[in-house]
Amino acid sequence: GERNYSCFxxxxxxxxxxxxxFLSVGDISxxxxxxxxxxxxxxxxxxxxGLRYYTGIVNNNEMVxxxxxxxxxxxxxxxxxxxxxxxxxxxxxxxxxxxxxxIMDSKLAVVExxxxxxAKNVFTMPVQMSFWGREENxxxxxxxxxxxxxxxxxxLKVGSESRFGSxxxxxxAGPSYSAPVHAAxxxxxxxxxxxxxxxxxxxxxxxxxxxMEGAETVGTLLLPHQKQALAWMVSRENSNDLPPxxxxxxxxxxxxxxxxxxxxxxxxxxxxxxxxxxxxxxxxIQSLNFCLxxxxxxxxxxxxIWFILICGKYYTLFCYAGKYSDDGSRATLIVCPLSVLSNxxxxxEQHIHQDFNVNIYVYYGSDRSKDPSxxxxxxxxxxTYNILATDYGIRGGSPLHKVKxxxxxxxxxxxxxxxxxxxxxxxxxxxxxxxxxxxxxxIQNSVKDLWSLISFLKMKPFTDREWWHRTIQRPVTxxxxxxxxxxxSLIRSITLRRTKTSxxxxxxxxxxxxxxxxxxxxxxxxxxxxxxxxxKEEGKAAISRxxxxxxxxxxxxDILGVLLRLRQLCCHPHxxxxxxxxxxxxxxxxxxxxxxxxxxxxxxxxxxxxxxGSDEECAVCLESLTVPVITRCAHxxxxxxxxxxxxxxxxxxxxxxxxxxxxxxxxxxxxxxEEIDSSNGKxxxxxxxxxxxxxxxxxxxxxxxxxxxxxxxxxxxxxxTFLSLIENPLKESGxxxxxxxGSMAQKKRVEAIQCFQSSQAGxxxxxxxxxxxxxxGLNLTAASRVFLMDPAWNPAAEDQCFDRCHRLGQKHDVVIxxxxxxxxxxxxxxxxQNKKRKLAAGAFATKKPSASEVNQxxxxxxxxxxxx
DNA sequence: ACCGCCGGGTGCC
DNA sequence: ACCGCCGGGTGCC
Numbered sequence: 001g002e003r004n005y006s007c008f009x010x011x012x013x014x015x016x017x018x019x020x021x022f023l024s025v026g027d028i029s030x031x032x033x034x035x036x037x038x039x040x041x042x043x044x045x046x047x048x049x050g051l052r053y054y055t056g057i058v059n060n061n062e063m064v065x066x067x068x069x070x071x072x073x074x075x076x077x078x079x080x081x082x083x084x085x086x087x088x089x090x091x092x093x094x095x096x097x098x099x100x101x102x103i104m105d106s107k108l109a110v111v112e113x114x115x116x117x118x119a120k121n122v123f124t125m126p127v128q129m130s131f132w133g134r135e136e137n138x139x140x141x142x143x144x145x146x147x148x149x150x151x152x153x154x155x156l157k158v159g160s161e162s163r164f165g166s167x168x169x170x171x172x173a174g175p176s177y178s179a180p181v182h183a184a185x186x187x188x189x190x191x192x193x194x195x196x197x198x199x200x201x202x203x204x205x206x207x208x209x210x211x212m213e214g215a216e217t218v219g220t221l222l223l224p225h226q227k228q229a230l231a232w233m234v235s236r237e238n239s240n241d242l243p244p245x246x247x248x249x250x251x252x253x254x255x256x257x258x259x260x261x262x263x264x265x266x267x268x269x270x271x272x273x274x275x276x277x278x279x280x281x282x283x284x285i286q287s288l289n290f291c292l293x294x295x296x297x298x299x300x301x302x303x304x305i306w307f308i309l310i311c312g313k314y315y316t317l318f319c320y321a322g323k324y325s326d327d328g329s330r331a332t333l334i335v336c337p338l339s340v341l342s343n344x345x346x347x348x349e350q351h352i353h354q355d356f357n358v359n360i361y362v363y364y365g366s367d368r369s370k371d372p373s374x375x376x377x378x379x380x381x382x383x384t385y386n387i388l389a390t391d392y393g394i395r396g397g398s399p400l401h402k403v404k405x406x407x408x409x410x411x412x413x414x415x416x417x418x419x420x421x422x423x424x425x426x427x428x429x430x431x432x433x434x435x436x437x438x439x440x441x442x443i444q445n446s447v448k449d450l451w452s453l454i455s456f457l458k459m460k461p462f463t464d465r466e467w468w469h470r471t472i473q474r475p476v477t478x479x480x481x482x483x484x485x486x487x488x489s490l491i492r493s494i495t496l497r498r499t500k501t502s503x504x505x506x507x508x509x510x511x512x513x514x515x516x517x518x519x520x521x522x523x524x525x526x527x528x529x530x531x532x533x534x535x536k537e538e539g540k541a542a543i544s545r546x547x548x549x550x551x552x553x554x555x556x557x558d559i560l561g562v563l564l565r566l567r568q569l570c571c572h573p574h575x576x577x578x579x580x581x582x583x584x585x586x587x588x589x590x591x592x593x594x595x596x597x598x599x600x601x602x603x604x605x606x607x608x609x610x611x612x613g614s615d616e617e618c619a620v621c622l623e624s625l626t627v628p629v630i631t632r633c634a635h636x637x638x639x640x641x642x643x644x645x646x647x648x649x650x651x652x653x654x655x656x657x658x659x660x661x662x663x664x665x666x667x668x669x670x671x672x673x674e675e676i677d678s679s680n681g682k683x684x685x686x687x688x689x690x691x692x693x694x695x696x697x698x699x700x701x702x703x704x705x706x707x708x709x710x711x712x713x714x715x716x717x718x719x720x721t722f723l724s725l726i727e728n729p730l731k732e733s734g735x736x737x738x739x740x741x742g743s744m745a746q747k748k749r750v751e752a753i754q755c756f757q758s759s760q761a762g763x764x765x766x767x768x769x770x771x772x773x774x775x776x777g778l779n780l781t782a783a784s785r786v787f788l789m790d791p792a793w794n795p796a797a798e799d800q801c802f803d804r805c806h807r808l809g810q811k812h813d814v815v816i817x818x819x820x821x822x823x824x825x826x827x828x829x830x831x832x833q834n835k836k837r838k839l840a841a842g843a844f845a846t847k848k849p850s851a852s853e854v855n856q857x858x859x860x861x862x863x864x865x866x867x868x
Numbered sequence: 869a870c871c872g873c874c875g876g877g878t879g880c881c
Numbered sequence: 882a883c884c885g886c887c888g889g890g891t892g893c894c
Contacts, residue, residue, distance in 0.1 A: 048893090049892095049893045049894075050892095050893030050894065051893085052892090052893090053893065053894090054893095069894075072894055073894085074893080074894045075893090075894045077894085078893090078894045079894085080894085090893070090894090091893050091894045092893095092894085093893080093894090094893075094894065097894075122869080123869060123871095123892075123893090124869095124893085869891095869892075871892105872891105872892095873890105873891085873892090874889105874890085874891080874892105875889100875890095876887105876888100876889090876890105877886105877887085877888090877889100878882095878885100878886085878887080879882075879884100879885090879886090879887105
């Protein structure tokens with residue numbers, strides 16, 4: 001989970017202020033993406049005609065999909081009616097289709113159908129339609145219908161959602177007039193985990209405790225929970241259970257969510273989600289080779305089991321040896337983020353016995369084979385999401401997509417949470433029956449995140465987003481009774497999850513040392529205070545002006561800029577690049593600037609964004625910015641992402657973050673590296689001075705060295721330039737230190753980590769760490785102390801950072817010190833963080849406050865941050 | 869479709 | 882009869 005907590009266009013920051021609705025973060029392509037905030041306008045009864053021309057059949061109360069059919073030679077207004085399987089059932093009667101066509105084409109509303117009496121119709125059948133859309137489109141929709149002589153009925157009882165008396169449904173469901181619901185508050189990592197764990201609350205302990213039988217030889221080498229995991233995985237790959245929500249009914253298979261039925265048995269889900277808390281599955285690595293050999297003797301005719309340790313996480317993979325799967329496939333494909341690719345390679349190298357004759361191919365780099373048969377002859381093919389996505393587009397097709405895989409494993413599977421990302425599409429189009437997802441956080445922000453994973457697992461009917469949305473996502477987000485229950489049973493049936501507090505056979509799975517968080521207040525010197533105060537007053541004046549003008553949101557990036565400067569000044573005066581105390585750059589009005597001035601202003605802003613934290617996220621692809629460009633409204637995106645937005649929304653493209661007009665010719669690219677780095681260069685010329693915060697840190701470090709000379713610590717900041725500044729006093733005081741930040745090449749990172757983790761005398765005792773460097777997997781357990789130099793917007797980001805040393809393998813209690821400047825924006829950030837932690841409890845799947853409440857909260861937060 | 873609709877055949881009682 | 886009525890042909894979009 002890459003999180004983002006830096007300034008400006010950071011989507012996390014928006015959500016941390018509860019602004020994401022207003023700014024439509026993540027809602028960039030119209031109705032389809034925005035089905036969450038849709039409300040039900042009403043329902044309408046219509047008829048489906050032409051049944052006898054099609055093979056698709058439907059049951060009573062079955063959900064149907066309405067699909068525009070603009071190329072129909074008989075009627076350009078045609079609307080097809082398909083059953084859950086996608087087979088056409090008929091058409092909407094033409095008079096009604098004429099009314100629907102406009103509404104559907106302009107995406108004013110989403111129209112969903114349920115067939116109340118679907119069975120036994122020969123020529124026509126009724127259909128109950130629900131119209132969903134944004135509040136502001138309601139009138140337009142009602143109007144269009146009226147013009148064709150139709151009128152919506154209030155949504156009293158509709159469709160199959162309300163009818164099936166199954167165990168998943170408690171009481172009545174169905175459309176309601178509920179307000180749009182989003183997760184209003186950003187959860188911290190811990191809260192997310194605990195919200196996710198609530199899904200498992202009623203899971204009986206013994207549900208998954210059956211250990212694998214017939215593997216006694218393995219048994220002596222495995223701990224109970226490992227045996228449990230092994231048994232679960234084996235059973236998942238071989239089980240004949242029906243997928244969730246399917247029942248066998250007198251030689252039909254029946255889906256109780258959609259009421260769809262068919263003769264063909266829905267395919268088993270051969271795989272699942274391994275969402276074990278990081279580092280929970282423990283095994284003695286030393287015995288691994290031995291373990292493999294033992295198994296080779298005893299079970300090799302059947303399969304070999306590989307235990308693979310990745311950054312403290314253990315996963316079990318299976319690979320059929322000798323006898324491959326029934327369809328002749330042999331190779332297991334492992335897809336992972338680039339940052340963990342080397343981990344996998346190292347682990348294979350270290351732990352797979354040479355005698356074992358395992359073929360591993362790393363499909364990465366320019367010399368990767370274009371020949372699919374080379375890949376299919378391997379036992380394991382390793383690749384990254386990016387390679388997969390890049391290859392997917394090439395002419396002639398990607399070799400990865402031509403192989404029928406024995407097994408596909410997604411490491412850090414939440415990488416594909418964005419359904420529109422190229423990576424996701426590339427992953428979803430892979431071939432292979434057995435599918436596994438490894439991730440610590442299957443749900444990162446909302447239930448939405450799950451769709452890609454569920455779809456990857458080929459779970460019928462959720463592979464189609466419409467059915468996922470109608471049967472799970474909407475019921476959960478609107479709080480429909482039974483909705484959460486469905487999600488629970490769905491996730492439980494495919495997920496293995498044990499947490500720090502889980503027990504197997506009554507014994508806790510893991511005991512971690514304690515973790516303490518201390519807040520140390522820092523008082524600025526007279527001089528520092530003066531600078532801070534003057535910048536603050538100036539910023540405050542500008543922001544109050546925005547308030548009085550009512551342009552707070554239009555100037556959002558500027559407000560973040562003011563706050564960034566204040567945060568920087570809390571750390572060190574030299575962090576503020578443009579210390580000229582003028583905020584003239586605050587208003588980017590095109591009118592009174594020459595094009596060149598405008599460009600310069602935008603470049604300045606973009607530099608500010610890029611230097612504000614470490615890697616920035618693009619609000620379109622949710623990945624870190626590759627080729628950053630800035631819009632005239634001062635929001636930063638990847639160049640290809642924003643081009644795609646403009647292309648697809650022609651001719652009236654709007655900024656995904658603020659809905660201002662976008663034009664390609666107004667986009668400004670980031671100037672070459674040196675320009676950005678010039679500020680760093682300048683800094684080294686500047687005479688080095690200390691700051692109150694640096695003094696506080698050095699005092700603590702020296703004290704620590706005196707009291708426990710062997711203790712190692714992390715010094716964490718969001719500002720890499722701050723880390724550079726800290727290097728000076730560290731050298732002066734004779735500390736051996738190393739450094740890890742986002743800009744370092746993979747090889748250097750590994751070196752830095754190994755060096756720091758080493759227990760050799762003279763190895764570094766301090767690591768300078770940028771807050772979001774490295775993936776979740778980063779293991780820095782050598783450190784037992786953490787000094788957090790500056791608070792993050794998102795408390796989750798801090799927690800994740802702390803988890804890098806407070807994790808499996810940590811032998812000592814972990815003490816975390818947060819330096820917070822008294823009477824500053826930092827204190828205010830802490831207050832908001834605390835409020836959010838409280839607010840977030842139970843925020844998952846519950847309704848959020850009204851729009852006006854949210855609005856008020858967000859305004860209060862800005863005010864609180866700058867003491868207005 | 870055991871309908872509706874169309875259009876041709878038909879035409880006092 | 883430029884009607885009504887009858888009954889056969891016919892049938893999504």
